[in-house]
Amino acid sequence: MKKILFAASECVPFIKTGGLADVCGALPKEFDKAYWDVRVVIPNYSCIPEHFRSQFQYVSHFWMDAGPYIRGKYVGILKYVMDGVTYYFIDNQDYFNCSTPYGDIRSDIEHFVFFDKAVLSMLKHIDFRPDIIHCHDWQTGLIPVYLKNEFSADSFYWGIRSIMTIHNLKFQGVWDIKTMQGLTGFSRNLFTPDKLEFKKDANMLKGGLVYADYITTVSDTYAQEIQTDYYGEGLNGLLSARHFDMQGIVNGIDYNVYNPSTDPKIYATYDAESFRKKKAINKERLQADLGLAVDKRKYMIGLISRLTDQKGLDLINYVMDGIIDDYTQLVVIGTGESRYENMFRHYAWKYPDRVSANICYSDDLAHKLYAAADAFLMPSRFEPCGLTQLISFRYGTVPIVRETGGLKDTVIPFNEYDNTGDGFSFCNYNADEMLYIINYSKHIYYDRKRQWNQMIDRGMTKDFSWNASKFRYEGLYNYLLGEV
Secondary structure, three states: OEEEEEEOOOEOOOEOOOHHHHHHHHHHHHOOOOOEEEEEEEEOOOOOOHHHHOOOEEEEEEEEOOOOOOOOEEEEEEEEEEOOEEEEEEEOHHHHOOOOOOOOHHHHHHHHHHHHHHHHHHHHHOOOOOOEEEEEOHHHOHHHHHHHOHHHHOHHHOOOEEEEEEOOOOOOOEEEHHHHHHHHOOOHHHOOOOOOEEOOEEEHHHHHHHHOOEEEEOOHHHHHHOOOOOOOOOOHHHHHHOHHHEEEOOOOEOOOOOOOOOOOOOOOOOOOOOHHHHHHHHHHHHHHHHOOOOOOOOEEEEEEOOEOHHHOHHHHHHHHHHHOOOOEEEEEEOOEOHHHHHHHHHHHHHOOOOEEEEOOOOHHHHHHHHHHOOEEEEOOOOOOOOOHHHHHHHOOOEEEEEOOHHHHHHOOEOEOOOOEOOEEEEOOOOHHHHHHHHHHHHHHHHHOHHHHHHHHHHHHHOOOEHHHHHHHHHHHHHHHOOOO
16 A cells, blocks of 8 residues: 655645645545555644534644744644545644635745644654655645655654645745744755755745655646746746656546536536537526626637736736627636726726626636636636636637646647647737637637537547546656656
């Protein structure tokens, strides 16, 4: 039995702010339990829903020091078993009594320094010694550092391997060296340019990337992009140096949650055979609910996103009046920077029968939009993986994407001459190029309906379930354990 421990800051269904939580919630369930014992550890946030927290079982507790700033801290260990997977929760009221998992960065860094050391320290208390600790994003970046330094003196930890997965390189956990020394207890010689030092500060993610036995990220193209100046966020040199120990593995989606033939949240269920008739029902019902012009012939574009710079919303702003013609509707769901929230509110005021701005996150409404929309727009500046386009395929909705990261890896551009492809894409980060491809997609939708429907057929047969990605992780784990 091979033992793997996922360490992360969030995990579905307990706590979620982004795609990281989906990975840590869905992937561990996929492994064959006859060969793999995959468990998960996250902080015991007070904002985890009470119906879960009330069922957590107490395992043990101990007291722990990290650096001089973290002394004599209580570490509680709780556990919960669901769908055959064991989840551990690190308990400390000072650090994890919160209404959201993240606050100001200085506090977050202290919380996750504590968490990282606690994860390694708890192993002797839970009767589980993992062969591999799979660390996710900067919040767990110090686990490989502790493992190869302070904990290397204890034979219990000898031979435990570590993987560092980058979900979004933009977030790294950077703070000044003096504070980080005080929090971690690391010696001064770890804060050098070849280790944790980064532009005269200390960088938690960089520590993980230096000390982990292997690095993964969430798509093949993103793994290549982050070795360049433009996408590398200052760590491209290190990532290039480690490129033999790095690969991209595309995320999956839960095919039970996102299934148009059984989805209880949509107006009318359908499958690959019936979408030609049933998808229009979903469109008209959503148009009515959102106060848009009810007309199944309108071209409905969906956008579900964090409303931030990363997502290419400035491109939309630049050509919005060109996108929203008499035949087109845009439905937006998301929250984020106020300038983008207000931008979409403005266009909803200007075009009330064509634009619906839902400045919120509603899972219920999101499912309805996936089922109703004809196309989904993702003009991202960068996109490590992207889940929206994978869900779109599942619901027979055609993605329109910029060729970056996981979007490039998963969407095959439509070619009308040999009738191939399953979406539309543009290359340069340029609003006019985006508008051109949106208008081209409208032309195919209205003038070449048979080819449009064949494009949907191809998209709906693609397999982006976790079952597909699982085999690549199994191969990686076996490689690290010397079993290939």
